[in-house]
Amino acid sequence: MSTHAPSYYAASGLPQPDRPALQGSVEADVCVIGAGYTGLSSALHLAEAGFKVVVIESARVGWGASGRNGGQLVHSYSRDIDVIEARHGKAAAQALGGMAFEGAKIIKQRIAQYGIDCHFKPGGMFTALSDKQVRQLEHHKALWEAHGHTELEMLDARATEAAVGSRRYKAGLLDHSTGHVHPLRLAQGEAAAFESLGGRIFELSPVTRVDRGETAVVHTAQGQVRAKFVIVACNAYIGDLEPQLAARSMPCGTQVIATEPLGDRFPDILPTDVCVEDSNFLLDYFRLSADRRLLYGGGVIYGARDPAHIESIIRPKLLKTFPQLQGVKIDYAWTGNFLLTLTRLPEVGRLSPNVYYSQGCSGHGVTFTHLIGRVLSEVIQGQAKRFDAFASLPHYPFPGGRLLRVPFTALGAAYYDLRDKLGI
Ligand SMILES: Cc1cc2nc3c(=O)[nH]c(=O)nc-3n(C[C@H](O)[C@H](O)[C@H](O)COP(=O)(O)OP(=O)(O)OC[C@H]3O[C@@H](n4cnc5c(N)ncnc54)[C@H](O)[C@@H]3O)c2cc1C
Numbered sequence: 001m002s003t004h005a006p007s008y009y010a011a012s013g014l015p016q017p018d019r020p021a022l023q024g025s026v027e028a029d030v031c032v033i034g035a036g037y038t039g040l041s042s043a044l045h046l047a048e049a050g051f052k053v054v055v056i057e058s059a060r061v062g063w064g065a066s067g068r069n070g071g072q073l074v075h076s077y078s079r080d081i082d083v084i085e086a087r088h089g090k091a092a093a094q095a096l097g098g099m100a101f102e103g104a105k106i107i108k109q110r111i112a113q114y115g116i117d118c119h120f121k122p123g124g125m126f127t128a129l130s131d132k133q134v135r136q137l138e139h140h141k142a143l144w145e146a147h148g149h150t151e152l153e154m155l156d157a158r159a160t161e162a163a164v165g166s167r168r169y170k171a172g173l174l175d176h177s178t179g180h181v182h183p184l185r186l187a188q189g190e191a192a193a194f195e196s197l198g199g200r201i202f203e204l205s206p207v208t209r210v211d212r213g214e215t216a217v218v219h220t221a222q223g224q225v226r227a228k229f230v231i232v233a234c235n236a237y238i239g240d241l242e243p244q245l246a247a248r249s250m251p252c253g254t255q256v257i258a259t260e261p262l263g264d265r266f267p268d269i270l271p272t273d274v275c276v277e278d279s280n281f282l283l284d285y286f287r288l289s290a291d292r293r294l295l296y297g298g299g300v301i302y303g304a305r306d307p308a309h310i311e312s313i314i315r316p317k318l319l320k321t322f323p324q325l326q327g328v329k330i331d332y333a334w335t336g337n338f339l340l341t342l343t344r345l346p347e348v349g350r351l352s353p354n355v356y357y358s359q360g361c362s363g364h365g366v367t368f369t370h371l372i373g374r375v376l377s378e379v380i381q382g383q384a385k386r387f388d389a390f391a392s393l394p395h396y397p398f399p400g401g402r403l404l405r406v407p408f409t410a411l412g413a414a415y416y417d418l419r420d421k422l423g424i
Contacts, residue, residue, distance in 0.1 A: 004060060007068055007334040008258035008293065009184035014117065016061070016188060017195075022202040022223035028054040030380060031218045031227035033207045033241075036066035037366065038358050039233035040190040041106070041373025047197040049381060054225050055191075055199065056218060058206040062187030064237045068336035069366060070256065070285045070297050072124055072275040073107060073178040075149065076100040078344040078362035082143055087343075088393060095389035097147040099375075103367025104178050106374060107186070114196075116189030119290040123274030124178035127160060127169040133279040137173040151177040164276055165268040166321045172276075180275035180287045183366065207241060212352040229380050232357040235365075236337035242357070247397045248347060249360045251337045255310045256297035257318065258332040259325065263292060269322055270294075283363075284317050294318070294325065306335055338362060342398055348372060348390035356380070358390075 004010035030046050032039045035057035043053045057063070077084070081100060085093030111120055128134040141152050153174045155163060160172035191201055202223075210230055211217040218225040232242055236251035262269065270276070275287035284298040296318040307313055310333035319326060341347050341360035346368055348358045356376055361368040372390070379387035 004063055004184070005068055005334045005336065006332065007184075007256070008289065008295065008332040009067055009182060011332070012182065012291075013062075013067075013184045014188040014192075019061075019201050019203040022056060022205040022220045022225070024223050026054055026200075026223065026225045028052050028225055028227045030054070030229045030231065031056065031216070031225040032231045032233055033210075033218065034058075034064070034233035034235065034237075035061045035187070035191065035201060035203070036064045036233060036235060037187060037190070037369035038235065038372060039231065040066075040187060040194060041370045042231050042233065042376045043199055043373075044110070044190055044194045044197075045374050045377035046380060047194050047199045049377060051380070053194070053199050054227070055194070055201040056205050056207055056220060056225065057201065057203050058237070060203050061191040061201060062184045064235060065336050065338050065365060066187045066369070067184035068256070068334055069183045069338075070275070070277075070295070071180045071183045071287065071366070072277060072285055073104045073180060073367050074124065074277070074364050075104060075144070075175065075178060075367060076364065077346065077368065078364050080140070080143060081147055084345070092389065092393065095386070099371055099386065099389075100147060101144075101149045101177070102374070103369070103371040106370040107181070107367065110190060110193065110370075111181075111186075114189060114193040116186060116193070118185035118189055119182040120179055121273050121275075122176065122179040123272060124175045124180065125155075125160075125163065125274050125276045126173045126175075127164065127276055127278045128171040129168060129278055129280065131170065134171040136279060137171055141173055149177070151175060163270075163272045163274065165266075165270055168321055169278075174274065181366075182290065210242070210355060212355060214354070216352075216355055228354060230355045231376055232351065232355065235359050236339040238359070242351065244351070245347075245357060245359060248341060248395050250302065250340045250398055252303070252340050253301035253305065253307065253335050253337055254297060255299055255307060255314050255333065255335045256295055257311055257314045257330050258289065259294045259296075260329040260331050261291045261293050262288075262328075266322075266324060268324070284321065286318070286321070293331070294322070294328075296321075301335075302340075310335060338365060342396045343393070345393055346372070346390065347393075347395045348375075348387065349395070350391070
């Protein structure tokens with residue numbers, strides 16, 4: 001637990017201060033558990049608002065999904081605004097739709113305000129592999145435009161090939177307002193920003209228990225934080241800390257490989273330097289790093305077992321997209337866990353009047369976690385409207401419980417994967 005997963009990101013992160021483990025008793029207005037984006041974003045918003053905030057992290061800042069992900073800033077939610085409207089009504093769709101494009105703005109603003117060196121590059125693209133997916137992208141564009149997001153451009157097959165350097169795609173939807181980052185550097189930069197405002201982060205301090213009460217008490221092996229408010233921000237790595245949160249969600253693994261730097265070879269690969277994700281149910285996502293490595297991710301392992309041979313899972317996917325990279329050397333391969341909910345929508349709420357949580361943002365977590373950090377800071381300051389819009393969505397336990405949720409979900413995914421393979 002003490003070191004980062006052996007990723008390209010860990011090898012190229014920002015220099016870090018020595019942060020202590022929690023010892024003894026500490027007082028705070030807010031104690032945040034987990035130093036991923038959910039925790040750090042909340043902590044930074046609250047510190048900016050003048051709160052005394054303490055962050056407690058099991059391992060290191062950005063050790064979880066926030067320091068291992070694809071780095072792609074993807075708008076909206078894992079179930080889009082039209083699905084929210086169909087399931088939960090117009091009011092919910094309007095409330096959540098109004099926030100669907102805020103996360104990326106917060107990230108870009110943070111980068112500019114605090115001078116975070118996280119290799120931000122503009123532009124993100126969704127690609128279509130079948131006619132059905134082309135129609136989905138067109139629908140997607142119209143939907144987002146109806147909610148005020150107009151920086152979108154539909155590309156035909158030739159323009160998509162020119163932008164990506166792969167012949168696989170029938171179309172692409174380019175979002176000019178997003179982009180991609182070195183995710184661990186973003187987390188580390190936000191931690192530094194938080195600390196520059198007087199915030200304190202304790203690392204290597206797994207929280208073992210949260211005692212509820214007017215003053216909540218957050219316990220670690222060697223210390224405790226007494227706080228007026230607590231935010232539980234542990235996502236897929238929560239373990240047994242809050243069993244009711246674990247029961248409503250399922251950790252899933254996804255893997256990424258990083259090639260050797262491509263240098264001036266293969267100038268046709270991602271010449272526009274945007275990040276890309278395809279539209280399959282089990283999707284592939286890729287982009288170039290600042291030193292021109294191809295970072296390629298894909299696949300989902302329900303239940304988040306660590307796979308033995310990541311390269312053998314991901315390299316064939318990479319070669320299907322970029323056959324010109326046959327024989328390229330893979331320098332890094334790693335896995336990380338995100339959290340799935342049954343509805344595929346994030347779960348936000350209270351465990352008691354002053355203990356808040358947010359979890360389960362699936363593959364849209366980079367932007368969503370930044371949005372929800374602001375929303376959690378608002379509710380702690382007494383403005384509940386936007387928090388209530390999320391908290392009023394229903395949460396369901398996974399069918400089959402801990403034992404059967406993996407095979408049940410994998411069966412459903414296999415069905416959708418087959419449909420993608422058949423292009424139907
Ligand atoms: C490989 C991969 C690729 C992805 N790609 C993308 C992408 O390109 N775009 C996108 O939008 N999303 C992507 N995601 C999803 C996204 O990374 C996550 O949704 C997001 O980072 C979740 O942030 P978080 O802060 O909620 O959780 P995490 O970053 O996982 O942080 C949780 C933290 O809580 C800590 N913790 C857990 N239990 C305790 C405890 N008891 N005490 C103290 N601390 C504790 C953990 O150590 C961890 O640091 C990807 C995820 C993975 C794994």
